[in-house]
Amino acid sequence: NAGVTQTPKFQVLKTGQSMTLQCAQDMNHEYMSWYRQDPGMGLRLIHYSVGAGITDQGEVPNGYNVSRSTTEDFPLRLLSAAPSQTSVYFCASSNSGEQFFGPGTRLTVL
Amino acid sequence: EDQVTQSPEALRLQEGESSSLNCSYTVSGLRGLFWYRQDPGKGPEFLFTLYSAGEEKEKERLKATLTKKESFLHITAPKPEDSATYLCAVQSGMGDMRFGAGTRLTVKP
Numbered sequence: 001n002a003g004v005t006q007t008p009k010f011q012v013l014k015t016g017q018s019m020t021l022q023c024a025q026d027m028n029h030e031y032m033s034w035y036r037q038d039p040g041m042g043l044r045l046i047h048y049s050v051g052a053g054i055t056d057q058g059e060v061p062n063g064y065n066v067s068r069s070t071t072e073d074f075p076l077r078l079l080s081a082a083p084s085q086t087s088v089y090f091c092a093s094s095n096s097g098e099q100f101f102g103p104g105t106r107l108t109v110l
Numbered sequence: 111e112d113q114v115t116q117s118p119e120a121l122r123l124q125e126g127e128s129s130s131l132n133c134s135y136t137v138s139g140l141r142g143l144f145w146y147r148q149d150p151g152k153g154p155e156f157l158f159t160l161y162s163a164g165e166e167k168e169k170e171r172l173k174a175t176l177t178k179k180e181s182f183l184h185i186t187a188p189k190p191e192d193s194a195t196y197l198c199a200v201q202s203g204m205g206d207m208r209f210g211a212g213t214r215l216t217v218k219p
Contacts, residue, residue: 004153033207042114042197042211043154050205058206090153097142097201101153 002026006091006102013081013109021076021105023091031094032074033058034066036087037104043090049074081109112137112202116210123188123217131183131196131213139203143181145174146197148212154197157183188217 007022025032033048035058045058049068063085065077074093078085086109092099115134123129135143142161146154158167160176167174171192173184183196193216199209 035209040211043199043209045207048205048207059208092153098144098156098159099154099207100156101146103153104151 004091004093004100004102006089006105008105009103011105011107013078013107015081015083015109017081019078019081021078021089021091021107023074023076023102024072025074025091025093025100026072027093027095027100028071029093029095029100030071031099032068033092033094033099034064034074034076035090035092036060036085037090038087046076046089078107083109085109112200112206112208114198114200114208114210116196116198116213118213119211120214121216123185123215125189125217125219126187128184128186128188130185131215133181133183133198133210134179135181135198135200135208135210136179137200137202137208141201141203141205143176144199144201144207145181145183146199148195148197157196185215188215190217190219193217 004025030051034046035043047066049055089105091102117132145157148154158174163178195212195214197212
């Protein structure tokens with residue numbers, strides 16, 4: 001099993017550009033989520049999904065979109081990147097509370 | 111609003127010097143409290159889940175305990191390889207997951 005995979009590992013964007021962070025899991029987990037991690041603030045939940053076709057907002061959803069067309073994939077879209085979105089993004093999946101995290105995407109918005 | 115506070119922010123120990131990390135929380139209907147370990151440049155790695163006050167879990171040199179307001183991660187005779195950031199998270203009855211800011215542990219040989 002590859003577990004949770006994320007691409008790309010690093011990305012630099014200019015203000016106003018859009019992009020999609022990819023996340024995939026091969027553990028057949030129903031629950032998937034996206035977090036951002038900033039220094040001194042811990043992980044903050046952006047969006048989550050409890051199954052294909054179902055998504056919901058977390059603590060900091062503004063500026064991000066998600067969709068869940070399959071159990072395996074949960075992409076995160078930045079609609080119009082802003083410097084405040086510079087962060088490390090983690091995707092996670094779960095079936096029973098404990099979450100399995102991907103390696104992260106380090107995003108810089110100039 | 112659900113809140114998770116971890117202390118201390120950073121902890122430096124000598125190898126073999128036991129200590130405890132604290133996680134204080136307020137949550138509406140605790141579904142579970144989770145401890146993770148995070149190494150630099152990597153995603154968090156699951157350690158323990160605790161569900162109810164009085165519960166304890168152990169793994170090697172780590173032991174997690176839970177009360178109605180806080181959880182402790184006890185580290186017994188730590189080794190340099192235990193150096194990492196330790197994260198605490200609570201899941202509410204609604205399913206939301208809230209993380210603390212973490213405790214950065216350094217164990218010197």
